[in-house]
Amino acid sequence: MFSIIKSIGEDMNRYIRKNLGPLEAKEICSKYSTEVIASCAFGIKSNCFESEDADFRKIGRAMFDFNWRNGVNQAVHWFSHSWAKAFKVGFFEPWVMDYLNTTFWDTIKKREESNVKRNDLVDILINTMNNKELLSENSSERDKVIGHAIQIFLAGFETTSSTIAFTLYELCIHPDMQDKLRNEIITNIKENNGIITYEGIQNMNYLDMCVKETLRKYPVLPFLDRRCNKDYQIPGTNVVIERGMPVLIPMLGLHYDEKYFPEPDKYDPERFADKNSINVNGLYYVPFGEGPRICIGERFGLIGTKVGLVHILSEFVVERTAPTPVPIEFAQKSFILQSKVGIPVKFKEYLPEDS
Template sequence: MGNTISVKEISSGYTIDVLASCAFGVNANAINDGNGEFPKILRKIFELKTIALIKQTLVVFLPWLAKFLKLKISENDVDVFVRKTLWDVVGHREKNGIERQDFLLINQKEELDDDDYAAQAHSFLLAGFHTSANTTSFALYELATRPDMQTRLRQEILDVLDKHGGKITHDALMEMTYLDMVISETLRKYPILPFLDRMTLRDYKIPGTNIVLEKGTSVFIPLLGFHNDPKYFPNPKEFNPERFTLENRKSIPNYAYMPFGEGPRKCIGMRFGLITVKTGLVHLLSKFEVRPCQQTLIPLVLDKTATMLTTADTLPLTFSLINS
């Protein structure tokens, strides 16, 4: 018998701890204390109150109006928290001669001004939280309902860790090819951002048509539609990591699969996000067997009110410690 745990809660706590450490150089202890400052602030950032939804809608679909109204997506106390945390940590390090290889050191070397410094940290939280936490949750759900895939992945993890002396290193993670396939398929089936938004910088005529997108036109790219289109991914509702073997990747048309976007505006945090998810899954699956419980909703139910892809419930699953 194992323990029933909310996967969304542990994935969120883990992701907050990673972001707090890498972006702010502090220990948030969010896994053990979900009511700490960092969890509370992140909940505020992503709260789906009516006024927040209106603001987000205007910023995405009517950016000129949002700019005219001087709308801010985040609340003032969120901005105050980010700034205070940054300057407290920077001051402590300068006073005590501490140097740590993280976001703060990088930005100190770039000599950003106060506003840019805080904005970078704020963006780090916005871009990294939901994406990494929900990808981890979706992957665990799919593996819990597919014991054969979970067993195969666990064996790969244990074999590679044994080769690297039990240490989860970057090189070890890069050798876990099936892990990469599982995460790629998770992002295919559940792109955290259901659509991408872009704006044309110049007039552009769509090849093979008479359609001209004028400069300043907003363009919305339906990732969820592309990723679930049977023309590109046969049986799209099926969770099948084999789509992402080295050979099968070659048959996926350009721009049919782009969970991190493509081109010059591709997500610069892609590698950081993938490493975060992989490390979390390796820690869990090397020690625990994950299975559905009575409360697990099968099939999975998505939250239709959320702006990012997430589940309607807390995603309860049973974790059983594996005997050595």
């Protein structure tokens, strides 16, 4: 899917070039990540760069922009899931789920009729639903498969867009780091005959360090939620976490613990220069979770993030403007990490003499 992601990165750069100047970085990154997840996972072109009011962007805003309906319903899901099930409280507004459900079923139907194979999530869903050893003909079981597909879409685009946007924010207020990363990117592209390659991106060490530091300082979900599957006594205490008890792990607190990350408010990619020095004394850096429940889309999310950053920084300089918030204040009414005022920055075309 790398070639698909690359082509969307090129679309993003064309969009930025048409709109050079002050822009909302988070909105641009949301357009990009929505296109990536829709195209790679479901074979759908969402037209986010062609239309400012594309349907899939409306979906994204409806899911993650705060309103009181979302706030109350999502709080019920986090803190009293039994109530949510008993009263059939939806995590998102009904029209959002209806739209996604209809769209994905239509895509599956068209794919089955055309018999086209793209080696994407739709093909996996079709194979799963046709596997009688896994699923019966029960429609509720088939609906659960689509439910997982919708969950992948919901989880996929916000994580990528936030990570790219927060990285651009830090680079605009640390121009020396931006120059260092751009030099690595341009040198790597030159070494690969002027082409952005998958292998080349894997060899961009400073890019990897910057992304890791962004995920430390700005974990998209500031906490992990898990359910205990057997009674567990915390060592050295009389406290027992009982089987079935929901557990919230404060990822933001771990990532800002001075014991593991000195000067935690400082953006310092050099923390990750030695990859083997992280999580040596337990799990305290967990942007994707860890263990059997680690994020299934970690590699997909990372490559989408890196491709987006490589495209932007190879052609544009990102600058701080008067409205750029320093420091960022986080929105308190959202379950994901968001800036209160967005991430307004300025994009200008990169010229070699700028370096």
